[in-house]
Amino acid sequence: MKVLLADDAEVVRLMVGRLVESLGHELILACDGLEAVERFAKTQPDMVLMDVLMPRLDGAEAGRRIKAVAGSRWVPVVLITAVEEVNKLADAMELGADDYLIKPVNFRILEAKIKAIERTLELNRKVHEQASKLAEYFDRAEDEKLVARHLMEQLVSRERLSDPQLHSWIAPAESLSGDLVAAARTPGRVLHLMLADGIGHGLTAALNVLPLTEPFYAMTDRGFDLADILVEMHHKVCQVLPAGRFVAVAFVAVDFTRHRIEIWNAGIPDLHLFGANGELLKRWPSQHLPLGILPAPSLSLKTEHYVYNQRCNLVLCSDGLLEARDQTGAVFGMARLVEACAGHLPADALTRTVKALDDFLAGMRCHDDVSLAMIDLDPAMVPLQPAAAALGALPSLTDAKWRYDLSLGAEQLRHLHTVQYLMDFVAQIPPLRHAHANIFLVVQELFLDALDRGLLGLQPDPADDTDSVVRYLLEREQRLSQLQGGHIDIALSGYDVGDHGMLRICITNSGEGITSSGTEHHSRPNGLAIASVRALCASLQFDDSGRMVEAYYQSGRFDVPH
Structure with missing residues (x-):
């Protein structure tokens, strides 16, 4: 010294x-x-x-x-x-x-x-040395948070949250949120919404929810349904996160064409559906354990279905909102959320909820991440129909530039994701890539029609009754599991017709057939989807037996530059 x-x-x-x-x-x-x-x-x-x-x-x-x-x-x-x-x-x-x-x-x-x-x-x-180390650690942590925030913004695809039917808000307790709100549309225009809540908050919790983003977006883009995506997300969580880490998830799929909601809730507070006059139409409490707790074979994929027939608002939130505490220790609670949302359209309801929370906290910070999402459900809102394609001369079947045939038996129909499998092939054809969503809708609806009505012999798909929809889906699942014989043949082929191309889709089933006229295929209760197919296609024809349907979709030429 x-x-x-x-x-x-x-x-x-x-x-x-x-x-x-x-x-x-x-x-x-x-x-x-x-x-x-x-x-x-x-x-x-x-x-x-x-x-x-x-x-x-x-x-x-x-x-x-x-x-x-x-x-x-x-x-x-x-x-x-x-x-x-x-x-x-x-x-x-x-x-x-x-x-x-x-x-x-x-x-x-x-x-x-x-x-x-x-x-x-x-x-x-x-003390100075420790303070210096802490300052260095803090600077390094801030840099890591910036990188993590940038990574999350890229993986979460926040631009997809601008969906016109969706309104959402996230308020992290720290610089990063352990809550995740993700939304995307399938090629068939079904809206998938996920609200996830990782254990804890801050960077650690944010890293817990990141494994969900890749399967959610990738599989939604390919048209997989809710159950298939859940299986892959659960696998990712179990594979990536350390033991003891889990993620609460609410997953919603909304089919605006059929006015249907499908919900799976694992550890998220009750989802609420409010009518236009503020009445509570439906409540969905958690029915499952969060992802990452159970082994994969024990994961329950049972979902709940609902058909809406009036303008309504579906509300999801994390427990950080309901458990927010003011200076006296009182919690925000469900009653305040209901008061802010009931009787209001989603955009207004979300603004009212955020303001109610701010007034309740009176300048205090939430001790946990807060997330809120609302979906505007309006049966009067008819999905945009594509303009009908001009019908030109149909090509000769012998002039195909290429052909792809697929025949599926009972075992394959039970386990193969047929439409997604076909679309993986379609994505490899350059002129068809830009029309991926339209072609998906055509193939999906015609395949399901062949499977449900042709091979399984189900009655027309109900459109406006929740109980009927549930019974229909259970009957479909049972008949498919018991299917022993029969097959569905799918043929895709491409043609050049003048200065444009044409995709032919032919689907044949070996069922007993539907002994009805072709017009009845478009007047049945689920005809909205078939009407969309007809609007997309240059030609759509069912044969008299009801076992075969042939559709032509107009596209670009199939010549690929060398």
């Missing part, structure tokens, strides 16, 4: 100096206050021993200047004073001196003070 000793009395400098050096410290001497300040600036000692009364500059002012030069570094200043200099000593202590000694100096006391200060300086040094 370097010790600066400033005193105008040579005898004091000699006696005190010898003690300092005998304790193993480096000694720096000054004869007055002004010299003490100059020596301090040059040598940067660790401790200052200084007389109060000195020529040119007294100890009080010298100590103040030394403290100013030291800045944030703590340098203890110990003053040496006579009893009659008490007032000067008080002034010096107010200016920043740390301790004092009364003349004549007691060398035992001085030795003890120097050792005490040495211990304090060592502790102070360690």
Whole structure:
């Protein structure tokens, strides 16, 4: 330790100096206050021993200047004073001196003070080192958060949250949110909405929900249904996250054409469906354990279905909203959420809920991440129908540029994702890529028609009754599981017709057939989907037996540049 000793009395400098050096410290001497300040600036000692009364500059002012030069570094200043200099000593202590000694100096006391200060300086040094490490860690953590935030924004595809039927809001408890709201449309225009809540909050919780994004978006883009996506998300969570980590998830699929909602809730607060007049139409509590708890074979994929027949608002939120506490410890609760949402359209309901939470908290921060999502469901809103394609001359079947045939038996029909499998092939044909969504809708509806009505012999798909829809889906699942024979043949072929191309889709089933006229295929209750297919296609024809349907979709030419 370097010790600066400033005193105008040579005898004091000699006696005190010898003690300092005998304790193993480096000694720096000054004869007055002004010299003490100059020596301090040059040598940067660790401790200052200084007389109060000195020529040119007294100890009080010298100590103040030394403290100013030291800045944030703590340098203890110990003053040496006579009893009659008490007032000067008080002034010096107010200016920043740390301790004092009364003349004549007691060398035992001085030795003890120097050792005490040495211990304090060592502790102070360690504190500074730790503070420096903490500051470095904080800077590094902030950089990592910036990277993580950028990564989350890229993976979450926030631009998809601009869906006109969706309104959402997230308020993280820290810089990153462990809540995730993700939305995307299938090629068939079904809206998939996921609200996920990772355990904890901040960066750790945010990393917990990230594994869900890739299967959610990738499989939704390919047209997989809710159950298939859940299986893959559960697999990802179990594969990526450490033991003990899990993610609560609410997954909603909305088919705006058929006015149907499908819901799977695992650990998220109750979902609410409010009517236009504020009445509660339906409530969906959690029915499953969060993803990552159960082994994959034990995951329940049972979903709930609902058919809406009026303008309504579907509301989802994380527990961070309901458990937000004000200054008195009261929670925001479900009643306040219902009051803000009931009887209001989603955009207004979301604004009212955010304001209600702000007023409730009165400037306090939420202790957990908050997320809120609402879907505007309006049966009067008819999905946009594509313009009917102009019908030109149909191509000769022998002039196909390419052909792709697929025959599926009972086992394949039970387990193969047929439409997605076909669309993977279609995506490899350059002229068809831009029409992926339209072709998906055509293939999906015609395939389901062949399977349900042709092979399984189901009655027309109900459109406006929840119980009937549930019974229909259960009957479909049962008949498919018991299917022993029969097959569906699918043939895709591409033709060049003039300056455009034509895709032929032919689907044949080996069922008993539907002995009805072709018009009845378009007047049945689920005819909206078939009407969309007809609007998309240049030609759509069912044969008299009801076992075969042939559709032509107009596209670009199939010549691929070399």
